[in-house]
Amino acid sequence: xxxxxxxxxxxxxxxxxxxxxxxxxxxxxxxxxxxxxxxxxxxxxxxxxxxxxxxxxxxxxxxxxxxxxxxxxxxxxxxxxxxxxxxxxxxxxxxxxxxxxxxxxxxxxxxxxxxxxxxxxxxxxxxxxxxxxxxxxxxxxxxxxxxxxxxxxxxxxxxxxxxxxxxxxxxxxxxxxxxxxxxxxxxxxxxxxxxxxxxxxxxxxxxxxxxxxxxxxxxxxxxxxxxxxxxxxxxxxxxxxxxxxxxxxxxxxxxxxxxxxxxxxxxxxxxxxxxxxxxxxxxxxxxxxxxxxxxxxxxxxxxxxxxxxxxxxxxxxxxxxxxx
Amino acid sequence: xxxxxxxxxxxxxxxxxxxxxxxxxxxxxxxxxxxxxxxxxxxxxxxxxxxxxxxxxxxxxxxxxxxxxxxxxxxxxxxxxxxxxxxxxxxxxxxxxxxxxxxxxxxxxxxxxxxxxxxxxxxxxxxxxxxxxxxxxxxxxxxxxxxxxxxxxxxxxxxxxxxxxxxxxxxxxxxxxxxxxxxxxxxxxxxxxxxxxxxxxxxxxxxxxxxxxxxxxxxxxxxxxxxxxxxxxxxxxxxxxxxxxxxxxxxxxxxxxxxxxxxxxxxxxxxxxxxxxxxxxxxxxxxxxxxxxxxxxxxxxxxxxxxxxxxxxxxxxxxxxxxx
DNA sequence: ATGAAAGCGCTAACAG
DNA sequence: CTGTTAGCGCTTTCAT
Numbered sequence: 001x002x003x004x005x006x007x008x009x010x011x012x013x014x015x016x017x018x019x020x021x022x023x024x025x026x027x028x029x030x031x032x033x034x035x036x037x038x039x040x041x042x043x044x045x046x047x048x049x050x051x052x053x054x055x056x057x058x059x060x061x062x063x064x065x066x067x068x069x070x071x072x073x074x075x076x077x078x079x080x081x082x083x084x085x086x087x088x089x090x091x092x093x094x095x096x097x098x099x100x101x102x103x104x105x106x107x108x109x110x111x112x113x114x115x116x117x118x119x120x121x122x123x124x125x126x127x128x129x130x131x132x133x134x135x136x137x138x139x140x141x142x143x144x145x146x147x148x149x150x151x152x153x154x155x156x157x158x159x160x161x162x163x164x165x166x167x168x169x170x171x172x173x174x175x176x177x178x179x180x181x182x183x184x185x186x187x188x189x190x191x192x193x194x195x196x197x198x199x200x201x202x203x204x205x206x207x208x209x210x211x212x213x214x215x216x217x218x219x220x221x222x223x224x225x226x227x228x229x230x231x232x233x234x235x236x237x238x239x240x241x242x243x244x245x246x247x248x249x250x251x252x253x254x255x256x257x258x259x260x261x262x263x264x265x266x267x268x269x270x271x272x273x274x275x276x277x278x279x280x281x282x283x284x285x286x287x288x289x290x291x292x293x294x295x296x297x298x299x300x301x302x303x304x305x306x307x308x309x310x311x312x313x314x315x316x317x318x319x320x321x322x323x324x
Numbered sequence: 325x326x327x328x329x330x331x332x333x334x335x336x337x338x339x340x341x342x343x344x345x346x347x348x349x350x351x352x353x354x355x356x357x358x359x360x361x362x363x364x365x366x367x368x369x370x371x372x373x374x375x376x377x378x379x380x381x382x383x384x385x386x387x388x389x390x391x392x393x394x395x396x397x398x399x400x401x402x403x404x405x406x407x408x409x410x411x412x413x414x415x416x417x418x419x420x421x422x423x424x425x426x427x428x429x430x431x432x433x434x435x436x437x438x439x440x441x442x443x444x445x446x447x448x449x450x451x452x453x454x455x456x457x458x459x460x461x462x463x464x465x466x467x468x469x470x471x472x473x474x475x476x477x478x479x480x481x482x483x484x485x486x487x488x489x490x491x492x493x494x495x496x497x498x499x500x501x502x503x504x505x506x507x508x509x510x511x512x513x514x515x516x517x518x519x520x521x522x523x524x525x526x527x528x529x530x531x532x533x534x535x536x537x538x539x540x541x542x543x544x545x546x547x548x549x550x551x552x553x554x555x556x557x558x559x560x561x562x563x564x565x566x567x568x569x570x571x572x573x574x575x576x577x578x579x580x581x582x583x584x585x586x587x588x589x590x591x592x593x594x595x596x597x598x599x600x601x602x603x604x605x606x607x608x609x610x611x612x613x614x615x616x617x618x619x620x621x622x623x624x625x626x627x628x629x630x631x632x633x634x635x636x637x638x639x640x641x642x643x644x645x646x647x648x
Numbered sequence: 649a650t651g652a653a654a655g656c657g658c659t660a661a662c663a664g
Numbered sequence: 665c666t667g668t669t670a671g672c673g674c675t676t677t678c679a680t
Contacts, residue, residue, distance in 0.1 A: 372657035
């Protein structure tokens with residue numbers, strides 16, 4: 001900047017004004033400065049700008065895993081909003097490990113990001129308190145923060161969606177509906193279990209519930225156990241996209257009535273098409289990012305909790321006749 | 325840092341040493357400093373560190389679209405290597421727009437990232453020359469840089485993979501094999517066309533080639549045209565994952581012999597399973613990131629060009645009997 | 649409309 | 665093993 005200034009025959013501050021598009025520079029002077037910038041191939045050192053101004057124009061995003069289509073969709077939507085606001089996105093995958101979640105958040109904070117969007121892996125977020133007081137904007141997505149932390153949160157209607165799936169199967173005559181889902185320590189899994197249970201009412205039978213991380217072998221074992229029951233399930237409700245795919249694989253073509261939570265690519269091309277309760281990851285990302293920038297603009301108010309709707313997509317698997 | 329220093333009764337530099345784990349601090353002094361850090365809730369200002377040291381400990385990644393499973397897998401692998409090296413990842417999607425690619429790269433450079441991994445959208449990368457001279461490490465992935473720019477590049481054996489697919493179909497008796505692929509302006513598409521053509525030799529017929537972006541309607545039209553030919557194709561070779569899925573959808577269950585480039589989730593559960601030439605996006609990301617850190621360590625030498633192998637996975641669709 | 653001076657928080661270089 | 669000094673490149677504040 002100093003070099004540009006002397007090349008253009010102005011003071012350093014004038015160059016700063018031109019670079020930042022600040023008013024109060026004579027058009028001709030500005031032109032001269034721009035010429036010098038081009039000539040020298042100058043580009044502003046953002047680190048210095050950040051150090052002085054305090055604004056990094058950077059947003060941090062912590063998710064479970066970018067390689068998961070759900071979070072990939074969410075990431076892309078967040079990224080688009082972030083770029084639109086002239087900021088850049090630092091992102092990291094926690095891999096469902098609370099320690100890693102915390103490390104990522106703290107590293108982002110050390111870099112003084114303006115705001116953070118977190119899909120939490122753990123359930124203790126008291127470590128965020130200092131950052132929140134320091135003015136870092138935080139939005140939780142997909143899952144709410146742990147007790148004692150009150151920040152904007154965007155989730156979907158997990159219980160309602162699960163209930164919708166169960167009602168759909170009941171309307172097709174099923175009374176024995178199994179639920180295969182993630183560990184209920186994960187918020188979304190617990191909520192979906194709640195919706196499943198409420199929609200079943202007195203038909204609820206804990207023997208039909210199996211919750212754990214969806215390994216192929218584990219799901220196979222669970223299905224074997226379920227179908228070996230005296231009163232086996234006539235339909236399945238799977239608790240997330242990965243679970244649905246693993247279950248379909250374990251079923252090896254057996255035509256069992258099934259509704260899955262989460263839509264996924266090619267669900268329509270399966271035979272039969274897979275009926276799902278779909279959520280919209282891109283929508284969730286967009287809403288979370290916009291909420292964040294809303295806060296950044298200082299438009300305060302108490303922490304908001306947005307609940308996004310889900311959507312039943314009927315494709316065939318949920319409407320199969322009861323087996324045997 | 326100043327506050328921590330006076331709280332611990334030491335000089336600022338000593339705090340700096342402790343924070344950076346530099347040797348030459350008495351364990352007891354270090355302990356006192358750490359206590360002061362905890363007490364005050366101090367965390368180093370990274371922007372200041374960057375301004376002074378010049379190292380941002382940040383890597384930039386430009387891809388087409390995180391929401392595409394191929395790039396999502398690549399991103400995750402890059403991220404893992406980056407974190408392992410104590411760095412953070414700034415990422416952005418170009419959406420196949422050369423302008424956006426360039427903007428992202430330039431923005432990353434303005435932030436003085438230590439290195440950049442680029443999946444290029446355009447084919448003119450002369451704008452990188454200044455950055456390269458300034459010492460920014462750059463690695464291209466999936467596609468090579470345009471003319472005149474010589475940097476490390478990681479690609480897969482596109483032509484070889486396409487040839488492998490064609491040979492597989494020829495071994496199953498096909499002589500009329502259509503190719504549905506992306507616009508040949510995209511490097512990978514052009515290479516796959518080349519491999520297809522070479523493997524067909526005198527059987528090559530331009531009437532069986534259709535290259536454009538894979539819109540559902542476009543693919544439907546192309547298939548209609550191909551199957552209406554006097555001498556229609558008996559098998560299809562699709563040029564990438566998205567194309568394969570779109571084609572399967574357009575086929576509406578018709579059992580046409582098909583081999584696709586790129587593996588995809590649920591390819592094994594289709595009826596029949598989809599035979600593919602698989603590449604490994606995570607491997608590509610890992611190799612690209614490691615190449616980048618190799619450069620960053622100053623272990624020079626001329627620009628490398630790594631070509632990753634592909635892998636034919638036989639699942640049924642490529643071995644179907646010739647229709648009719 | 650332009651400029652001079654101060655200083656953001658840290659690390660590099662050099663003393664002691 | 666510890667401390668002092670300078671200054672990274674910019675924005676802020678205040679002056680002209």
